[in-house]
Amino acid sequence: MTRPTIDELIDNGDWDEVARRFEGFDVERAVHRPISDWWLRCAAGDPKNPDDLLRTKVAAARADGVSWQRIGELLGVSEAEAQQRYDSPSKPS
Incomplete structure (x- = not known):
């Protein structure tokens, strides 16, 4: 089974999973690439x-x-x- 995309999670209202996916997101690294x-x-x-x-x-x-x-x-x-x-x-x- 494939992992749902962020768009699919948002469309389904699965906000807990959206939050879990972004917990480890490194903004500094992403912005300063x-x-x-x-x-x-x-x-x-x-x-x-x-x-x-x-x-x-x-x-x-x-x-x-x-x-x-x-x-x-x-x-x-x-x-x-x-x-x-x-x-x-x-x-x-």
């Missing part, structure tokens, strides 16, 4: 995006100080693979 996280997630999640767009987003994230480890996490690859693939715009993927 770098925009580069969002850019990378969007670029990596869209199969229509060309590799050069993703490479541009990785370069922007690196300029913002995002680590290769974090970039790898966002792209679903290892830190080493992310760095090898995206460290230089001239390197083939």
Whole structure:
């Protein structure tokens, strides 16, 4: 059985479960997440995006100080693979 979404819980008036889901929510982490996280997630999640767009987003994230480890996490690859693939715009993927 799949877990109900927040929208479904609200529609059904299950406020206790809504509250339980949000008890551990870390607002500071969510609010202060770098925009580069969002850019990378969007670029990596869209199969229509060309590799050069993703490479541009990785370069922007690196300029913002995002680590290769974090970039790898966002792209679903290892830190080493992310760095090898995206460290230089001239390197083939």
